Amino acid sequence: MSDLKFGTEEPTAEEKTAIDELSSEIGPAEIKLDERFVVGGRTRVKDRRRLLLPALHELQNTAGWISPGGLNYACKVLGIPPAEAYGVATFYHLFSHEPPEVKDLIHVCDDVACRLVGAETLIKDLKDSGHKVKPSPCLGQCERAPSVLIQRTNKKNLTAVAESNNSLTAVNVEQVLTSETVTPQMTLPQKGSENLSLLSRVGVVNPESIEEYVKLNGYDALKKALTIGPDKVIEEVTASKLSGRGGAAFPTGVKWRAVADQVGRPRHLVCNADESEPGTFKDRTIMEGDPFAVIEAMTIAGFSIGAEQGWLYLRGEYPVAAERLENAIREARKNGFLGKNIAGSEFNFDIQLYKGAGAYICGEETALFNSIEGFRGEPRNKPPFPTTHGLFGEPTAINNVETLVNVLSILALGGDKYAMQGTGNSTGTRLFCLSGRVVNPGVYEHPFGVTLREVIEAAGGVTDSKKIKAILLGGAAGSFVTSDHLDLPMTLEDTREAGVSLGSGVVMVFDESDDLPDTVRRIAQFFRDESCGQCVPCRVGTVRQEEVLARFTRNASFDTDEELLEDLSTVMKDASICGLGHTASGAVLSAINLGLLERTL
Amino acid sequence: MNEIPVGAPRSQIEVQIDGKQVKAVEGATILDICQKEGIDTPTLCWAENLTPVNVCRVCVVEVEGSRTLVPSCSRPAEDGMVISTDSERVRKSRKLVYELLDSSVDMDRSTAEVKEWMEHYEVDSSRMGSKNEIATVAQPPKIQDSLYVRDYERCILCYKCVEACGEDAQYTFAIATAGRGFDAHISTEFDVSLPDSACVYCGNCIGVCPTGALVFKTEHDMREEGTWNEETQEVTTTVCSFCGVGCNLELHVQDEKIVKVTSPADHSVTSGHLCIKGRFGWQHVQS
């Protein structure tokens, strides 16, 4: 509902077709029923706004950029003011706003893990051979650093990875470009081990086959859930003491109960698959290796909270996961596991896959809602919380991929038995993302309570038996520790007491030869680049923090810089709106406190 | 047009604010209580005629039991809340927020209220580095028509103009926030000029801008010439004559000339918002 005025630019035929197809099911915002009778209005416009992000993807993919003609056309069909749509389009880094010079844009990760192993050289080499290259924050493939995403026009996007243990070169990337067929090898060091529960099928099952999935106990948990009923499912989950794996470790049973108790309808179940925390790639591993498990777990969660609609918000940089999840959703529908009367029950449930477009902040739950709804991915102030005012302002449960997949084993084992794994309130197993200077990087599943040393040793220890200088625990939003912490048990309680956090399970190892000041500055840059820009402490604070560290790497520090960093940290923690601002200084300050920047500022 | 009082009477709650027990109606924000109790609280992105977006964070207060400070402008008070509005933590955050803004934005032409608070918190952003070495939003002003000037090097991104142009009043949506992070800025689609955008020149965005980023062309020109003098201006409230709705106008008069027009935000007819005729149609008075 707004004044709509459009420029004179017209869409290309392809852009027009793409938008028409996208909106074909629900029709445009205004319909001319007759020369003298036009229906439109607020309700129709409102129902269409959530097509904006998919429409932007269509435009980007069709034309290689968000062209004025294309955007105008999408806005006309969807009834969105162009200024708003432009504001949304420019929020995401995967959308271009200039006509593309070449068809392929190569995103090369130059984030913490990748810059240790030659990301910058790769960028230079690719540029030298005439490619259009864009440095990128962590692409969630740190186990095979340096990593690359190729964004193409009118074709599927590709990821390029190195042959085992060799670092990716410009030549490799070019091979991928010409062959177009690369599906990265699943590297799961623990593959097939008996102790696995979350990862038991990964690398074993054919991720595209529902038959194979069913043979390996797939959909047993859903059937059990349908038999015991929603309340009992929530009871089991509560008894299991399952806590969220997305970073905040909130008890899942409590969250589900709160949504199930809401009178408001409809309710929504959202799976947070935006995995963008630097150093994190566990969710990708599950989604690529066992996509049906994610779909089944979402269905169970939807069932127990009384939602009929599930939303899977997948990071835009995961083309392989997207393809496999899309396939899994299709297959599940075909086999009666999604849609009306699931598995012969009264329960109806379906899932919509939404792709992000390059914005770390969209992993924050309320930013994610805004993103799906077709607004800028800016976090909302809390309270109110998602359980009462979530997606579309309606009651919503949102969970991380790993959290949800745990529900399958909770239903298989029973909540109490599940809770016997791990320690105290840190129950079950946990996925760790090992990267940096370890012999066998990758995702590992360990029961809570394992020590940091054991985690690193399971990955073959430090490369070339060098000494550990620092370990980044929990990602960019986490903090650094040193070898003094190797015996720290990996539980929620112990880490909290040590003033660190498991976060999203990142364990990134740096050895004595690594340039920690550069790493820390890159982390500061990550927050500067990824701040949504909404609130002052974070929007300007992350910039000033990065400037301090850049001055440090240039040996140009001010005397007052250390004090400034501390003040920034305090105020970003105290006064920012969301978790990004709250955690933006954590790793930086821990590095200073541990003396990792060698001399004080 | 009539505003109908609806809803059951709201229940009372009690909170402690700066050591004092006070009563309030349920649903009142902490800021509402502060204002009622005469506790001066700075705000930048809040306005009584707009929905709070709580982005500037200068209004933060400390609430016992909350890990972080909370924005008083949007947080509803709850029964039993214990609130401090002037603790060390609060002062530190407010001061630094002003300093962060001051370091990146030209705050010279802010409202008197903003300037007073900056003085109150002894804002000094020099330790962040000199403006030519650090990131700022410096840029030339956008002058695209004869009515109004957008001088975004003074923009603190409070979102007020976006709200006024959009859902809080005008529903034109000519401007929105574009870009992200420090690059976020207020823009039309593809940054087209204002006359080419959907803008209808209601000037409601000017009416709410706290830092002088959006101003009447008259004001901009007078400031550039050095003839703008707010102290000598008189403000008279009258009724607009261009239609029968009864919008109240505040005519700002300097040297017997109208130099800008606003509308009282607390008046039920306009809520502070006008249209192009009321806002700019006064030029015939001078001729």
Added chain:
Amino acid sequence: MWGSNAREAHPIYFHHVLKGLSNGAKMWAVDPRRTSSAKFADAWLGLNVGTDIALANGVAREIIHAGLVNEEFIENATEGYEEFKAHVEPWTLDITSEVTGVPNEAIVDLAHGYATAPTAQILWTLGITEHHTGVDNVLALSNLALLTGHVGRPGSGLVPLRGQNNVQGGGDMGALPNKLPGFQDVDDDNIRARFEKTWKAEFTGEHGLNLTEMFEAMGQDTLRAVWVIGENPADSEADVKHARAMLERLEILVVQDVFMTRTAQMADVVFPAALGWAESDGTATSSERRVQRIRAAVPPPGQAKQEIEIISEMAKRLGSTTWGNPTPQELWDELRTLSPMHGGMSWERLETEGGIQWPCPDEDHPGSLFLHGRLWERPISGRRAPFSCVEHRPPVDELTDEFPIRLTTGRVLDSYNTGVQSGKFDSPIRSGDALEISSEDALTLNVVDGETVRVSSRRGSILMRVKTDAELQVGLAFTTFHFPELVDINQLTSDATDSKSGTGEFKAAAIKIEKIESMANV
């Protein structure tokens, strides 16, 4: 929203509409053009110009046939229902659709939507009143409110939007041929006696003339002297050619205005006046009956005087000794003693309360949010509200093969009436004097955007620039009435007037548009 483009003509009122819409209200727009207001509507019904009564009758019949009338309300608060029912019976969907051009489903949609809403308002502006059937149009809409009981309750009602800040106030103050201030009848001896006592003067109960009658009287030379205050009839009357001729005939024409308008230029004497809203003190009454203070912010230029002063001085010159030099506040206080509905509005209250809505009989009265609440009292107090059987009459200016196109006029956002005021600022969105026609008509006429064409009606002919508008109905042309110097559009409009109110038919002239083959022939 019926015949009103409030988005542009009453933008701040429309803000309130928008708030309602965003809270879930639904809106139907009835207008020949899909105006910028109509674009916010859930549905737009594009009726033929001048067929409002037909549509209203058709909607009424549909409401009756669908069993959606408010029986309790009709039974207890109205009269003439049976007659009305019979009267609208011929307006079947098919016939209504044929006359109005609106498809059946749209009529049903509007009828059901309006009748089943818990609360509903109909609002209109000049699109309804500036027709020769203006008063009947309003009555036809009122019938709908009576059928459904959407009147006299919070959130429901009939909302006419006034074109200027004090149109309402003018009527309130007795600027009507048959009323004294406070809508009191001039022919009521008791009332007149009260006024005579206060005014220390005597006057008769004879009715004055309305505007149309005045022009007629000028034609018959029974009206020889006219004092025009703040009007520009030489530009604004429908059929201005005729109006100007009439003004020319006058023996003496006095014009009191803030500008040298075209009428002022014709005058024998001009009284330069202070500008009401910015140069003088007083009150204005808005469309919602809200009386508010206006205040002088700047001194009037040159020799201009306050209107009150001009009138008082005139009174003195005409020999009055009792008149004095009243201040605005003194006049207001006098009014409060004479007009009961203003009785409670003290000057102080007007200052502090930001306006009060009449009736406000005493100082403890908060003012009235809405009228006609009495219709809901049981038994109803006072007179029942009557249904009116009104007939559809097509516009006087008939469409023929020679004049095949219907011209209608309206306001755009940044301009105002004849443009004397708003023309003074440099609006970046002003598009000028274009004649908007549908793309189809442009094709038929073989003209393109920006081309100058000759536009003629039965009364005159002018040159105008064409602007195509894909959304306009075929056979309809639209222009604003803001630019008399550029485009003397009121030379074209019909001078048919509504016999009941004297309002001219601005909205429905028959015209022809001709391509100009060569400028040399112009």
